[in-house]
Amino acid sequence: MTPAAMPAPDPGARAVRRRPKNRRAQIAAVSAAEFAALGYHRVSMEDIATRLGISSTALYRHYPSKYALFAGELLRLGEVTVAAVSLPEVAADWPARRRLGYAIDGIIAETIFNRTTVGLARWEHRYLEEPDKRTVDEHFATALTELSALIGAVRPELPEHERRIRAVGVFSAVSCLGDHRVALAAKPLAVLLNQACWALVETDLPVSAQSPPPRAVEIPHTLKHELLLQHAVRLFYERGYPNVGVEDIAAAAGLPSVSAVYRYYRGKGDLLNAAFRRAADRMTAVIGPTLAESGTPAEALTKLVDMYVAGAFDERELIYVYFAEFGHVPDDERATLRVVQRLVVAEWAGLLAQVRPGLTTAAGHILVHAALGLVVDYGRVFGDTERICPRQWVIRLMEAVLFGPPAPGPSASLNACTSP
Template sequence: MSVTDHTEQRAETKPPEPGTQTAAPERVVRRRPKNRRAQIAAEAATAFGAHGYHGVSMEDIAGRLGISSAALYRHYRSKYALFREELFRLAEVTVQAVTLPEDAATWTPRERLDHVIDAIIAKTIGNRSTTALVRWERRYLDDEDRQALDDKFAEAVRLLGAIVRELHPEFARDDVAVRSVAVFSVVSSIGDHHATLPTRLLTPLLAATCRALIDVELPAPEPTPAPPEPEPGSPFMHEVLLTKSVELFHERGYQNVSVEDIATAAELATASAVYRYYRSKSDLLAAAFRRAADIVSGAIGPMVTASATPADALSGLIDLYVDGSFAERALTYVYYAEFGNVAAEDRVTLHHIQQLVIAEWTKLLVQVRPELSDAEARILVHAGFALVVDLGRAFGDDGIAPRDRVTTLHRTTLFGHA
């Protein structure tokens, strides 16, 4: 096998026998795999999903495939082209999943919804690495491409919403939108982690959760109260830098923010002034993440001690998590999107804290729902965290998904009911 984009087959030759004619040498046959472009796209999706868009080069992808960079560029003119194609491929797959077949006209509304939910789950399981890529890396698309991609996924949400409305014609438009986004969030959350469960168990678990999210009674939407005004006086520069850096990471993406940008946002004269407080841009990210992780982990012990039952403890933790997410929307999103950009030594510590949080929530959930295995409960815990982030990202503070509704949907994800 050569390192170029083809295989070679060579005939073994021997010296001619005396008195015989010399045969013409056998031609070298070069064949390119017919599915090479699909192989490249699949390998790139895995690499991007594991290391992020900026963490992967064309040379990395070529090396994973055992071909030369020149061979790779024959199929894709740039890393961006590869990245873009993969995201739009998943968008098209998602739209197809919520598009009913022709014979669905004779189905009941519940049968139509069940079919679409199963299709969403199957397509997501089959594209798990790309699902994570779309969720957290699509902001690195050009503005025009990002808008086109968002329009595609909005179309999928609308198609799902139309099926939900057939089943529940009493739902208001905003109710349908919230539930539709919740379904996509819970299913696509499997791209955020490495917890595994056999497909034969994962599919019914996610499907039952999606049906519960669609059927649960939601409180009437009310505006979320405005956050309290900050205390008078100048905050410490450490705090200013943390706040401004997280805002910039949320808006532009970590890789697109410089220390100079952070200094300007914090109204510091020079970029070097940032280094009096933090050693690096990565250090800022780690400090913000460590604070968030400590708050979430530190709440578990006191809540369990103060609660009469595991259900009360888990419900109280859900309240605290949703409240914290509403208070720090940007940080909650950045924690998911930029975790891979933290320095390796800090990432180990943060990952350990994260695993402890997941383990404690999982233990409580199994106590509340003993029919669940640890693996199933862990999937639902991850789904609940993702749901809160996605609803905040989709609806912000427009009143469609206020705190009490998000809390209800989070409880439904874990408990199977509100």
Template sequence: MSIAAAGGNSGEPAADSGIGGTRGPAGARPVRRRPRDRRAQIAVAAAEAFSALGYHGVSMEEIAARLSLSSTALYRHYPSKYALFRTEALRLGAVCAAATRFPPEAAGWSVEQRRRHLFDAVIGAGIANRRSTALLRWQGRYLEPEDRAVVAADLAAVAAAGRALLGESRPELDEPTKTVLAQSIQSIVSSIGDHHVALPARVLADRLRAACLAVWRCELPPPGGPHGRPAPAVPPTFTHELVLKHAVALFHEYGYPHVSVEDIAVAAGLPTPSAIYRFYHSKGDLLAAAFRRAADQVSAAIGPAVAAAPSPAAALTTLVDLFVAGSFAERELTFVYYAEISNVPSDQRKRLRAIQRLNVEEWAKLLAATRSDLTPAEARLLVHTAQALVIDLGRRFGSDDPTCSRQRVAHLMRIILFGDATADAVP
């Protein structure tokens, strides 16, 4: 099943000469043909730009430059940036929904055959559209309500297909548990849009398939249990902390581009917007400060966990528990960290990315020391996948739904990292 993104060589083809070509009389200028799929090329290039830099971080001029087009030529194909954004978002949503449809002959297949087909189709679509996936994951909030509803329905079809097959394969599961497992499988596939771990397509597909199957088969702990620890209250005298807290809450609810310094000042109870500049140089500096906090919390846990653990597997298990607890305590910050990284000033974004890479590398070393079947790149892939799962389940279920408790999320992380054969044996 091929669900590759429309694309191809973005350059203009050279003009032909002679019979059937486009060159006129000797010495005349060659006529350059427009590629038949130029419109599709533009949409894919725009989606990749939106995924990397955010919808508000890209201009039509920048998209035109990526394709060596003039702005005038670009506007001939799409009347606005939103039209481009909408086109590719709807296409990606439709691709996701199409991957869940079975061919007519599937009526005679076993549940296992249909499960294999579903995994292969969804994973194939995800890999084919990897460079554009983040557009739906993190930029979908900027779609108009009607368009957002269409995309949401398409994505819901993926989860619904997973739930239906899980019901046939594992009739003992209740509906909430099937929803958690189906959402986890969807997260595993879509998470590859969040990072650039380079693996051959076949290896990438195999690792994603194995992780999906491990989640499909896993036995979750009973629902319920303690929720995440509450975020500590900020004393009213700690103005810089109040500003940071309210800024993150506003970025989470409305999106960074739609929040002004004045909005933050009002939420924090400051007399004027200029009061914020006593603590932060700009709105971008405020965002970077929040990101540094999130990255530093993950970094600070690694050394003590390794020092206190009897094995790499035990150390990684401790880090999983701490990561889940931290995410449950600060849901808004973890979402903003993934969704708004493109809005951090460039120099600070590079430093934050470096910290994130080092954190993933340390986790991956522990995982590779536990699983000899993984290459370093495969270990990094699984670390990214497991960490993204926590954010995705948090967006779907929040921190108070007992069907997606801390214990269940941590168990799913271990399943992805260690595999279904070893997850339950890890101390």
């Protein structure tokens, strides 16, 4: 039959919608992106179904629950991470640097490919049920051990704990891609992250010195609003924002009832917003004075790094909440806070561009995000144990990410790190 003889379609005929063959994979990908963008607790099965353009009933035919989708993605990311650092059999004959380079390239490639969901592993995995959490933790522990061993083969003089610190730094610097949407083509992005990872491996750390103890700020009981904020941040850090109620905050602060909280804050969302405001204000307040008292951009950026690390060690819980709970900030405040975050990163990146004139604007922003993320990840992995990861080391590793690999020379061996 010729085209001219083909019968015209019936305008009243019902269109036949064919179910895609990869429907389960499509559902998994869309739900993972939603979890990463909004957080596990802010996404419902109805939201996922709407995003896919299907009914909730159709969605439940493929997955029994929202948790099944969430756990499935985190388990997949864990398996991908192990695969990224696993070497092929032929690598047995490769030199140590090539073996480590292969693993670093694998981590970068998989992270770029999974960029929209990789943040789940950092901030949302605490909401996994215990059996799944153990499995995911084992995956990442295996990958960390493999990468540490590869770093040790390149730098055999390093003690085991320092190899692990550098391995955590590599994963952290690369996974920063999940926390922002700075656009850079895949190839230059891979090159940039590769350089940052090698800088973390190759830089020499200072001999550990006694760090000042974290500031213990005693809040008078008369300052109820400050007391509430302090206890709210601690509970958000320990349990996650969705698992904390206003009654929990009131009890922790020693208030007689929930109604006492509402004299100072409209609810726990208001408390979270106040915490974000405080963290943002402390980052922005130091920029002007630091620029005014610094002679060069490098000096200013170095001072900002020092102050940022000092603040992060003194208020580790606040910094963690600032990174982990952004999706739960009330909608009317999130846009304002995002502008503040971008301004801070832009100020740091502007200084970095003067120190490293060859960097593009996007590259500078990515390196700043990677450096800032190091602090919270070291706190997340090593806690408050400065004996294992002193703040002087964190400062030096942030500088390595920002300023690049150390210049080769005879002085490099003189600064070799010793065990704390």
